[in-house]
Amino acid sequence: MQLSSRLDRFNEPETLKMAKLGRELRAKGCDVIDLSLGEPDFDTPEHIKEAAKKAVDDNWSHYPPVAGYPDLREAICKKFKRDNDLDYKAENIVVSTGAKQSLANAVLAIVDRGDEVVIPTPFWVTYSEIVKLGEGTVKLVHTSVEQRYKISPRQLEESITPKTKLFIFSSPCNPSGAVYTKNELHALADVFIRHPQVFIISDEIYEYINFGKGHESIAQFLELRDRVIIINGLSKGFAMTGYRLGYIAAHADVAKACEKLQGQFTSGANAVTQRAAIAALTGDLRPTHAMTEEFTRRRARILELLKEIPGMQCDVPDGAFYVFPVVSQYFGRKNGDEVIKDADDLCMYLLNCAHVSVVTGRAFGDPACVRISFANNMQNIEKGMERIKQALGKLV
Numbered sequence: 001m002q003l004s005s006r007l008d009r010f011n012e013p014e015t016l017k018m019a020k021l022g023r024e025l026r027a028k029g030c031d032v033i034d035l036s037l038g039e040p041d042f043d044t045p046e047h048i049k050e051a052a053k054k055a056v057d058d059n060w061s062h063y064p065p066v067a068g069y070p071d072l073r074e075a076i077c078k079k080f081k082r083d084n085d086l087d088y089k090a091e092n093i094v095v096s097t098g099a100k101q102s103l104a105n106a107v108l109a110i111v112d113r114g115d116e117v118v119i120p121t122p123f124w125v126t127y128s129e130i131v132k133l134g135e136g137t138v139k140l141v142h143t144s145v146e147q148r149y150k151i152s153p154r155q156l157e158e159s160i161t162p163k164t165k166l167f168i169f170s171s172p173c174n175p176s177g178a179v180y181t182k183n184e185l186h187a188l189a190d191v192f193i194r195h196p197q198v199f200i201i202s203d204e205i206y207e208y209i210n211f212g213k214g215h216e217s218i219a220q221f222l223e224l225r226d227r228v229i230i231i232n233g234l235s236k237g238f239a240m241t242g243y244r245l246g247y248i249a250a251h252a253d254v255a256k257a258c259e260k261l262q263g264q265f266t267s268g269a270n271a272v273t274q275r276a277a278i279a280a281l282t283g284d285l286r287p288t289h290a291m292t293e294e295f296t297r298r299r300a301r302i303l304e305l306l307k308e309i310p311g312m313q314c315d316v317p318d319g320a321f322y323v324f325p326v327v328s329q330y331f332g333r334k335n336g337d338e339v340i341k342d343a344d345d346l347c348m349y350l351l352n353c354a355h356v357s358v359v360t361g362r363a364f365g366d367p368a369c370v371r372i373s374f375a376n377n378m379q380n381i382e383k384g385m386e387r388i389k390q391a392l393g394k395l396v
Ligand code: PLP
Pocket: 038, 097, 098, 099, 100, 101, 124, 170, 173, 174, 203, 205, 233, 234, 235, 241, 244, 245, 246
């Protein structure tokens, strides 16, 4: 069958692939522990579910405005003021079917064929693939565990050329958990100020899952404000992955461009979800904070358990719900005939031998690492890490 060549330009998300393999093994009767998950294991808070039910009963069943209901866009502006001290108007906001669509809209609105897009590694799997779909040129900048997986101003400066159109990063970062401080963002902002052709996509979807001093956005630097596109959404902070709601805050021209694209792709985000989103963004944040407290406990435990595994080097994540240890010391080792050449092999070995699924760092642009999620209950985390320890212990 002759399908479009566009499909050859990008890959399936590795995160979804591992979850699928885990499900297949489970269907064969294996007790698989899923530490590859990119979603909170909690239920959506009650008041948000109530708002969704009410929206169904009140017949919110018609096409919504493409960019989102005006009262939701207002609620998002208030959220930016409340949480980030940022001033936006409804014309700056576009609501989409998940932050993933917000990202796709923004990249396709900004990037033309051959434009360079700088992405520091490790990065969320979708960034590079959506840029390739948009025919942009991906330019990866490697950051290491020693620099806590944060790009330095110097690396940023060196990566920018006259062809650079866009920079994409997340803070808190999926997969490393790195969180940029205000000073660090300021130093990056100083570089961007010298390069006025570069847009910045700041993915802040893990904003609430922060274990440190709190969230800072690069949009706070006024000289940059018109070029920053903040991406956020409800999936992580409100345990609403299945509702599919994301949003951007951007210059009105960028917002209009995203609205134009979305008008052809989806006609806008699900109406019931949008009503529930108002309840999430304007309502009680205690359930969100309670989830973060639980993630804090799990982070402490998983870091303790990682220390018991010889030779794993891991930074302490300041946000999100992943650890991203360097596992390259296991490359070249074997168990019987099975040789572990790289992180992909290690993930398959852990899945088949220990029945634990984790994700190869290659998918995130760092092939020396694996991503282990702690969005699973404490018992599974402990059991999963024990199995990983035992399986790695068998490698000689
Ligand atoms: N951005 C990052 C960094 C993510 O990790 C994810 C989901 O894993 C998303 C965006 C997409 O979120 P959504 O569920 O809103 O599409």
